[in-house]
Amino acid sequence: VHGISGYPQEFESLVADLARTRFQAWLAQYPSGFDLDLVSDYVDRAIDESRTIHRPEAVCIVAHSMGGVVMRRALGRYAVHPERARVPLFVTLASPVGGHPGAAMGAAMSPVVLPAWRSLVPSGEFITHLYDAPLPPETRHDLLFAFGSDDARGDGVVPLTSQLRAEAQAGAALVRGFPTSHVGILEDATAMALVEAELVAHCR
Numbered sequence: 001v002h003g004i005s006g007y008p009q010e011f012e013s014l015v016a017d018l019a020r021t022r023f024q025a026w027l028a029q030y031p032s033g034f035d036l037d038l039v040s041d042y043v044d045r046a047i048d049e050s051r052t053i054h055r056p057e058a059v060c061i062v063a064h065s066m067g068g069v070v071m072r073r074a075l076g077r078y079a080v081h082p083e084r085a086r087v088p089l090f091v092t093l094a095s096p097v098g099g100h101p102g103a104a105m106g107a108a109m110s111p112v113v114l115p116a117w118r119s120l121v122p123s124g125e126f127i128t129h130l131y132d133a134p135l136p137p138e139t140r141h142d143l144l145f146a147f148g149s150d151d152a153r154g155d156g157v158v159p160l161t162s163q164l165r166a167e168a169q170a171g172a173a174l175v176r177g178f179p180t181s182h183v184g185i186l187e188d189a190t191a192m193a194l195v196e197a198e199l200v201a202h203c204r
Helices: 010-016 036-054 066-078 101-109 115-120 166-171 189-200
Strands: 061-064 089-093 138-145 174-179
Touching: 010 061, 010 138, 010 174, 010 189, 036 066, 036 115, 066 089, 066 115, 066 189, 089 166, 089 189, 138 189
Parallel strands: 061 089, 089 138, 138 174
Antiparallel strands: none
16 A cells, blocks of 8 residues: 555565465555545455455555555454454554644645645544554564665655654554655665565465
8 A cells, every 4th residue: 555645666675576376466546635534444345345355365455655644543443343254464664644734734724635634634633543442452563664874864755753653653563664765665675675574474
């Protein structure tokens, strides 16, 4: 699941390395300026539809940037579905789970405000209540974050304080950082090797 201004091809290297006999890659695409509550509802229903039509044994999710925020909300909803596919693994990559301070500035000062900006305001309703609903009980969360030379600024796009929100760390089975940029984490060989290893170990 891509982030704001992202696209499915950003996951090309990860998908290329997956064993075809074990995994089938499904790539989500959505208009990233939309209200994130609507997008997360769409993804929640898409996962449920995939269970009905394709009946996968398990659905494992890898999400970059804002995609991780969308999926955290979607999985909170998905957890209450009476009949659902198992989601044994949820991996977030450099996700602003604490919101983004730039979104607050954009929402306050821009003449045209994207709904996604309002959703990402750190003190806004969406981010404030992002962790109200728990993940499905079987879901392992791996929190992978990115940082540059200036640790306070995080990966140059998302501050570490947002990537490492306390509730996110508390609920994560694995927290691991990589010295790369916000988009660079998708091409970082060490990070992608870890993601692939976690899929092999936990997506059953």
